[in-house]
Amino acid sequence: MKCSQIRRKLSAFMDGELDGGTSRLIEKHIDTCPGCREYLHEFREVDDLVHGLPKIELSLDFTSRVVSEAVKTSNIASRKTVTFGSSLRILLARLSDAVFNLFEPGAPPSTRTLDELGDCPPLSMGYIYFKILDQSNGG
Amino acid sequence: MVDPDLELVDATGRGDQEAFEALVVKYQGPLLNFIARYTGDRFIAEDITQEVFIRIYRAAPRFQPRTKVSTWVFSIACNQALTEMDRRRRRRSLCEAVSRSRDGGYDETGVSPAERFELEEEIMSALGRLPDNQRAALLLRVNEELSYREIADVLGMTIESVESLLFRARTTLKRHLDRK
Structure with a gap:
């Protein structure tokens, strides 16, 4: 070689x-x-x-700080996931309900809070507007 | 041979805080020093080390014992340090661009921190000039005494690539320090 x-x-x-x-x-x-x-x-x-580069020392409370921070952020992350998941489910349910009702004008009337809804022809802009308003009011 | 840290990671994954604390105590020193030398900034090393442990805690339930715990830990550290370095490089280049536009092209040169010893400064600067993967391989070998197989696992490359990286890293540092 x-x-x-x-x-x-x-x-x-x-x-x-x-x-x-x-x-x-x-x-x-x-x-x-x-x-x-x-x-x-x-x-x-x-x-x-x-x-041989000098070793760096950790701050005295490093271990306890890391452990509590890891546990805390992990709990927040899992709580966020649950909250986000539930919110998403509710939103999707409401959305699908609204769409279903929108395209089925012959469906039995729900407990409407707005009287104007009945005055607009089905699938008109006014009907859609009041229907959405009705949904967001929890109707 | 069974990896002694496997039990700690397993228990951490089940939410055992004492096991996690034992893991932190075992790796905090090596990780801090590795990250400080890898990033070349001892002042942010502690924050990155903390972030690495938070990631370890979150990832523990999904840990697959195909590799050693130490290689898994250093992989997370490498990724986290690289992410932080990229972020700082982007921020620095943005600051430099702003500074240039303000100063009409004046390029301010950096001043070395006074508290650093000359030799340490030279080595750190020479290390900093190595490509990221060469620096990581060298630090994992010299300070953590990882085998080529383990370094290959950490960096996601072949053993032959690790051998080549280490040869080039040592040659570059040797040449640089020769000139001093």
Whole structure:
């Protein structure tokens, strides 16, 4: 193997990620090649420098803060899902009810709160307007 | 071999707060340091670490024990840190655009924080110049001592790609530090 090929493998070699045969080949090479030995030495220096960066300390209450925050946000998320789900169901039910009533003018009259509804011909703009108004009033 | 953290994640998924706390205690230090070095900003690292744990808590009921807990935890950390870095890059480029439009093209250069030691600053800056995936691979290997297989799982790539990333990361850092 040439030096350039050996050097490409040095990173995996120092991490112990090469198979036994390749590792032995590299070991043998660096024993006799000062250039590749220096290369490996510099790779190790890089690792030492990165590893030696000062450790950052957490604030004292970090653990308790994280636990309570996680539990709190998780509860809010599940509550929101339930509330959103129920609201959506109610909205859909009302909407389908309104549409069904709109296109079935012969349906038995509901407990209408607006008298004007009866004065407009079925499917006219006025009928639709008062029908929607009636629905939003809870009729 | 059974992953010892599996039980903790399992119990967390069932709502056991003590198990979750044990998980936090075990990973908070490594995660904070990984995120601080990955983002290059120790001041936002704690907020991101907290967000990672919130995500872990929410995702615990759906955890599939196909991979080790540590690789799952670091995958979440990598994604969260990347998202935050993207957000900050977008905000920074927007601020720079606003600043340029205000200052008529004047490009203000950043000043290094005085409290940082020179060497630490050089390494952090050299790390920061590495592509995101090279930096992540190097930190996971050097600081967390993850195997190539585990790093491949965290970053969603092949073992060969991890080997290549690590080689390029070390070569770039070596070249950069040689010039100093």
